[in-house]
Amino acid sequence: MIDVSNANKTFTMHLQGGIELPVVSGVTFHVDPGECVVLSGPSGAGKSSILKMIFGNYRCDSGRIGIRHRGALVDLATAEPRQVLNIRRATIGYVSQFLRAVPRVATVDVVAEPLIVNGLARAEAQARAGELLHRLNIPERLWQLPPATFSGGEQQRVNIARGFISDLPILLLDEPTASLDAANRAVVVELVAEKKRQGVAMVAIVHDDEIRHLIADRIVDVTSFAAAA
Amino acid sequence: MVDQNALENDEPLLVAKSLSKSYGRIAACREVSFALYPGEVLAIVGESGSGKSTLLQLLSGQLAASGGHVSYRMRDGVTRDLATLGEAERRFLFRTDWGFVHQDPAQGLRMAVSAGANVGERLMAVGWNHYGRIRDTASDWLTRVEIDIARIDDAPRTYSGGMRQRLQIARNLVTEPRLVFMDEPTGGLDVSVQARLLDLVRSLVAELGLAVIIVTHDLAVARLLSHRVMVMKGGRVIETGLTDQVLDDPREPYTQLLVSSILPP
Numbered sequence: 304m305i306d307v308s309n310a311n312k313t314f315t316m317h318l319q320g321g322i323e324l325p326v327v328s329g330v331t332f333h334v335d336p337g338e339c340v341v342l343s344g345p346s347g348a349g350k351s352s353i354l355k356m357i358f359g360n361y362r363c364d365s366g367r368i369g370i371r372h373r374g375a376l377v378d379l380a381t382a383e384p385r386q387v388l389n390i391r392r393a394t395i396g397y398v399s400q401f402l403r404a405v406p407r408v409a410t411v412d413v414v415a416e417p418l419i420v421n422g423l424a425r426a427e428a429q430a431r432a433g434e435l436l437h438r439l440n441i442p443e444r445l446w447q448l449p450p451a452t453f454s455g456g457e458q459q460r461v462n463i464a465r466g467f468i469s470d471l472p473i474l475l476l477d478e479p480t481a482s483l484d485a486a487n488r489a490v491v492v493e494l495v496a497e498k499k500r501q502g503v504a505m506v507a508i509v510h511d512d513e514i515r516h517l518i519a520d521r522i523v524d525v526t527s528f529a530a531a532a
Numbered sequence: 533m534v535d536q537n538a539l540e541n542d543e544p545l546l547v548a549k550s551l552s553k554s555y556g557r558i559a560a561c562r563e564v565s566f567a568l569y570p571g572e573v574l575a576i577v578g579e580s581g582s583g584k585s586t587l588l589q590l591l592s593g594q595l596a597a598s599g600g601h602v603s604y605r606m607r608d609g610v611t612r613d614l615a616t617l618g619e620a621e622r623r624f625l626f627r628t629d630w631g632f633v634h635q636d637p638a639q640g641l642r643m644a645v646s647a648g649a650n651v652g653e654r655l656m657a658v659g660w661n662h663y664g665r666i667r668d669t670a671s672d673w674l675t676r677v678e679i680d681i682a683r684i685d686d687a688p689r690t691y692s693g694g695m696r697q698r699l700q701i702a703r704n705l706v707t708e709p710r711l712v713f714m715d716e717p718t719g720g721l722d723v724s725v726q727a728r729l730l731d732l733v734r735s736l737v738a739e740l741g742l743a744v745i746i747v748t749h750d751l752a753v754a755r756l757l758s759h760r761v762m763v764m765k766g767g768r769v770i771e772t773g774l775t776d777q778v779l780d781d782p783r784e785p786y787t788q789l790l791v792s793s794i795l796p797p
Contacts, residue, residue: 362777
């Protein structure tokens with residue numbers, strides 16, 4: 304589903320006299336359907352950058368980000384912007400640590416949106432959103448409120464619900480359990496297991512050893528892609 | 533094997549090729565080329581004097597280019613060069629398939645006639661003549677832009693800035709255009725009024741599948757509304773790409789400066 308080969312990324316900081324910050328080089332790994340690959344390595348090793356490169360949020364300087372999209376292999380690193388948008392709509396989902404809340408939109412609609420964008424009827428999408436919010440222990444009285452005023456942990460759970468609601472074949476998880484309590488971490492582990500059974504390919508970053516052990520099928524050590532500075 | 537054909541290939545709605553404009557020796561806009569697809573929201577960002585408003589006027593055929601051309605796929609599917617359209621054809625396009633939201637609502641509205649007439653006028657211009665239907669459609673649109681129906685007979689000069697801007701949007705969208713140009717639509721508004729307007733524009737654009745070209749100096753507006761951005765400086769497009777790519781991973785020195793100048797939320 305994902306086939307990254309020899310991908311490189313360097314930041315050039317023009318405002319700091321043009322210094323070059325190498326991030327990663329020679330990133331090469333693949334992910335099969337139904338598999339969860341966890342990226343490991345110390346803070347600053349480039350795990351999040353790799354995730355962002357696979358999502359097309361960071362541009363690669365060279366190399367290939369192969370993605371199976373609608374049955375064909377496409378290279379995200381060279382795709383046109385609107386092709387990247389199509390790939391995100393139909394193929395790749397991204398669960399970040401932080402919710403980028405849109406003002407005035409009710410929680411249940413924030414969660415249902417990815418389904419509505421793909422053509423599901425609003426009522427059905429909201430029903431599925433409700434199920435997930437319920438599983439993630441967001442009380443029903445909050446569903447009609449915009450999540451902007453929620454606590455950090457609640458916002459993160461809304462974000463997880465939004466990320467897991469879709470039927471996208473690839474999911475990228477950036478510390479999905481970071482500020483959750485034990486009960487909610489267990490729900491996320493369950494959700495990941497369900498996605499595996501549905502054949503979803505996942506790449507995750509998790510710092511919690513116990514969670515990593517529970518969800519990882521394979522571990523890719525990012526330190527081997529450390530850019531030669 | 534990599535198969536880029538698996539990615540959708542539809543036809544662009546508007547294409548700009550090497551668009552340039554100079555005023556004497558001053559080049560306001562140099563060699564701008566891009567294609568805009570149906571349903572796509574493109575933000576043009578840059579500081580004052582970067583040429584973004586000139587570009588918007590060139591694209592919407594309000595200003596004659598010194599070089600290059602703009603073509604548009606009309607409702608009948610035929611792509612025409614805007615420079616070859618007659619004045620009547622161009623006006624018709626502006627009344628039907630295009631909208632233009634000005635920063636100052638007074639430029640886009642008739643301030644002394646009622647809100648209902650401001651919206652209804654666009655419908656009459658495309659041949660509607662049944663008073664009851666026009667009024668119903670106008671009230672429907674006022675509701676969609678969150679204006680109290682009780683104010684339908686009041687003139688916009690009695691409206692607040694935010695209401696005027698929402699009325700201008702209703703007036704533009706009532707004919708179901710496929711392309712809307714926006715020039716700093718939230719420019720003169722209070723922050724709270726801005727947020728409400730942006731939210732409204734965002735949901736209408738998604739609901740109606742509008743293509744939008746929006747000029748803004750506010751990167752937060754670009755991030756919230758647009759799929760793609762073009763960064764302009766000195767009349768040139770210096771960087772372009774997916775909005776989140778350009779804002780999260782800016783490459784050009786000037787874009788990095790713009791992005792680093794945003795105050796944290």
